[in-house]
Amino acid sequence: MFQRHSHPLLHKFAILGCAALLLSGSAMADGQLRSLPDPLQDLTSSTGQQTAVLAGGCFWGIDAVFKHVKGVTSTTSGYAGGQANSASYYQVSRGTTGHAEAVRVVFDPKQISYGQLLKIYFSVAHNPTELNYQGPDHGTQYRSAIFYSNDAQRQVAQAYIKQLQSMKLYPAPIVTQVAALAAFYPAEDYHQNYLALHPDQPYIVANDLPKLEHLRQEFPGVYQ
Template sequence: MSFSTARTLAIISTVTAGLLFFGGRLSASRALSLTVPNAEAAEPLASAPSKETAVFAGGCFWGIDAVFRRVKGVSSVSSGYAGGTRVAPDYDQVSSGTTGHTESVQVIFDPSVVTYSQLLQIFFSVHNPTELNRQGPDHGTQYRSAVFYTSDAQKKSVDTYIAQMNRQKTFKDPIVTQVAPIDKFWAAEDYHQNYFAGHTNQPYIVINDAPKVALLKKRFPSLYKEPLG
């Protein structure tokens, strides 16, 4: 397995921060201390298709991947790259910040069980959408917050929800999440898939990603399930 210099430095800085603050306990993001509102206009379940695809980017894909694997109605989660121009990018290329991609997760879900609006609420609960081109210890456009919509209905939902949160001042600062149509989602290397499951004791995971999973279970108990393998 190879890691980019940027990710290696992020892990080192996370370990250092963990030793300095509260014996290794550090909030993954200021956003995790906030309560994100329900969407004002949720789509009806009755008219939903049997399967839908969503793509989210909220910093390192390890934590976002772990969260959505634990959501009822989600049948598949893949870590990968979206929003860039290079064909079939690999991890090192994306990590260089020169391809335009951001680390993302592709979520296949049953909207009769969990709606897209509910997925948006979860997504905006587990990362900080006010941080521009960074998330926690990870810096660069490859870690930007983004929602890549797969339909006009999804675009309307995310635009409306972001406007609602900005109007209600859910976050202290304006939301900078990119909203764009999905062009192509490229699956990441195998070792990145379900990374959380095999590295639960890694300091980066403990400090940055485990709190996201814990938050999902605490705030969305009716949607929480045991993780996909």
């Protein structure tokens, strides 16, 4: 299988086939789609918009999934975990900056909760059992990570991971990092809304379009 190229002007490619498709969702870790439980601990609704920052492999797929979730008002692909002077695709792709490819999700908590976003994140957006890689993409920049902006988010994220682990829903341990968000740096313009602009690219077809189909099947009430 082709891996993602590190040069910022080159595209990612993947061989089409069952092996690539089975890497598409977190509940597909052993080839079986699962329905995950609601978080036992969640944040109560509040006024105004809130933000979640999530990482799990290439930001193209994470961005595309949450763009199709009702209650999400905007998504931005970018970098989190490193310093401002290394927040560029060329540098991050080297895997030495501390950054992860991440997506900033702005949402209306009256329509969807932070915990429900995490349920989607663990169900269809990525595979939380893959350490420092995701499908064909390898390196710490593709790690599974939740970047929390306050202690309430941290508590919900840690509690949900503990809940899922205790239920033994995956064939391997969840390796998702829960880390404080120091800053989020938007990625270059050509990375924004990538799936919608390149729906026929082989990497997108193999790795990201199946995530949208899983979202539609598993979460019909919030799919848009």
